[in-house]
Amino acid sequence: MTERAAPFYCPYCGDEDLRPGEQGHGAWECAACNRAFQLKFVGLLARGLQPNPTGGEPT
Numbered sequence: 001m002t003e004r005a006a007p008f009y010c011p012y013c014g015d016e017d018l019r020p021g022e023q024g025h026g027a028w029e030c031a032a033c034n035r036a037f038q039l040k041f042v043g044l045l046a047r048g049l050q051p052n053p054t055g056g057e058p059t
């Protein structure tokens, strides 16, 4: 899985003028509100995963 996730909008002001930050991996800077933030992959959601995808009922 790649970690090149790029935000389309600033989560703080909604502007699209984002550029890669200097803080390292996943860091972005918003040129509109001068905020720096970091995207981080925290894990997969268990939601939607079924232990038995065929729908069989445990007996």
Ligand SMILES: [Zn+2]
Binding pocket: 010, 011, 012, 013, 014, 015, 030, 031, 032, 033, 034, 035
């Ligand atoms: Zn912003």
